[in-house]
Amino acid sequence: MKSRRATIGLYRLLAETNGGVLSGGEASRVLSLSRQGIWKTIKDLEEEGFGIATIPKKGYVLKSCPSYDLAPSLAGSFISPSCPWGEEIYVYDSLSSTQETAKKIGRQSGTDGLVVIAEEQTAGRGRRDRTWVSPKGSGLFFSVYFKPKLPPGRLQLVNLAAGLSVKEAVRALCGLDLSLKWPNDLLADERKVCGILSEASSDSERIKDCCTGMGINVSLADTGKAVETGLENAASLSDFVVQVHRGRLAAVIIENLYRRVAELGTDGGISLLAEYRGSCSTIGRTVLVITEDETFSGKAEEIGDNGELVVRG
Missing domain, CATH: 1.10.10.10 (Winged helix-like DNA-binding domain superfamily/Winged helix DNA-binding domain)
Incomplete structure (x- = not known):
């Protein structure tokens, strides 16, 4: 490191x-x-x-320079000087989880916008501690540690901001329009390309710090591990585009996320929610809701003001 x-x-x-x-x-x-x-x-x-x-x-x-696929570690080289995030980037060849490492280093240093990137995660995880498979060289795996100016009840808005940041970057650099599946997935041809996880520590008044991790399948099939790891229904960017510059893609996502998180602190999420509601493919569909107390199906009707999904059973 x-x-x-x-x-x-x-x-x-x-x-x-x-x-x-x-x-x-x-x-x-x-x-x-x-x-x-x-x-x-x-x-x-x-x-x-x-x-x-x-x-x-x-x-x-x-x-x-190395090939486009070999330089995710140089994401910082492509971040605009006007973006304060990404000045401190830590790179690992293999790591259990970028999320845990980013939280540890970020809380020790206090650096806002600190980034941790790994070529491989051996214990990557998603929502509800589900396993996120991250074979070496197959994707873009990174986490950003930052301090949003938000009350604790609005953490889900950060997750939505991250989803829109990925969608915007992939469309700009790859010409591919991904669909947003609430709360933390991006799909291509109804198959999962990207998963997002946002975690925070907070008190009764504010979010003290936040860590948002992203796993993007870039060339999963090239590793020969898709079937082995049970990801037969996953998709990769390489299924749809010829070339993906992982370093540049990470840089644009980081810039987008910084801008969107800053906007959350100024307009309270008004513009973000309007954009997400217009792009979310989950609205109008029948969904299965699983809570600690019950499981039921219903129709997803809208995204609430705190980023929650409103479902009518």
């Missing part, structure tokens, strides 16, 4: 030269790193598949 600040910063500087030379002195000055630190960061980028030429007494030139 490592923080991505130096790697992301150096990549940005190299990319901004547009094929030119970045001097070690300039990189050292901008990033506040020693020459040795710059050299080590160059090696980190090379290990991730970046082609970087070293020109004696001049500096470094970015020659090539």
